[in-house]
Amino acid sequence: MRKLAITKLNDLFAAIAESEKLYIPVDGKTGANYELWAEGKTLSDALNTVRSPKDFFFPQTEDMMAFKTEGKKIEIIDTREECEDFVIFGVRACDVRSFAVLDNVFLSDPVDSYYKNRRDHGLIMSMACTRPAETCFCKTFGIDAADPEGDIVCWRVQGFLYMDAKTEKGAALLDKLASITEEADSDVIAEEKALIRARMEKLPLASLTTDAFGPGKTDTFFDSPEWKSLSESCLGCGTCTFVCPTCQCYDIRDFKTNNGVIRYRCWDSCMYSEFTKMSAGQPRLTQVERFRQRFMHKLVYYPERYNGLYSCVGCGRCLAKCPIQMNIAKVMKTLGGKAND
Ligand code: SF4
């Protein structure tokens, strides 16, 4: 375990950025978001970023390939480039778990080489949540905000940043930072973890559980009459899916340029009326069906396919951003979970 005075955070960032691109949460007009660190940029005090860090591995839009045509000849151009190593600093426990959710989808056979390229080059410096927000419920999904996963786990305690390497990659980076950090006692962290866990217990959604959900529950919930009232006011705006760190649906489209065609993919949303529309028709004609799909996928279908892992990490972004205050916690409470109101 290493530590560094918070007043020297800039030195830490500068030392990391000497060899790798470093991204940190920075305050902006609409809240905190990840930005490439440069001299003068300071770490946000916000609990979490507005946009999740899934953008680093699964960006909102990306070119997949390009085509050039000349008469009947078609040239296919591979637009992929080898990604450079990069570090993401300050990722919260919920968002670190979201990478595991995305990995199951993108790294299963057939492996998505676009995603893998970025994932192989990214190093995660996670941050324990000293002051979790009222919208947080990561504990519901077995995530420990006091002890996140990641290559290097960080805690802010008593004016110091404590750092513990959890992977070889993380240990190698901490070794490189040895000259500006000092050896630290882990007892302080044990106390900090206990404090954070006690705070988590006091949050409004602390008692929300997944007990009613999980593999094999399709028949229990699919025809539930509750879907109608839950989805009634849904605008189908897709905000919940775009801020969600685990939503991974995308569309692939062709864009005609002066020189040919660029094939790109972009995020899509199961809440949109044209989602997965095919020439044979539209599989989900109503908003009730689309709404149900989003939550059944997160709470039943995904855990059924991936060993009980839920595809919600309780980050609370959809609780904060939905314009009609609908969210997965309300769905869970209505359909069978239990929580303090
Ligand atoms: S953010 Fe709210 S209104 Fe918009 S699609 Fe999601 S649940 Fe519906």
Ligand code: SF4
């Ligand atoms: S469904 Fe909501 S709370 Fe769950 S991971 Fe997505 S944005 Fe976060």
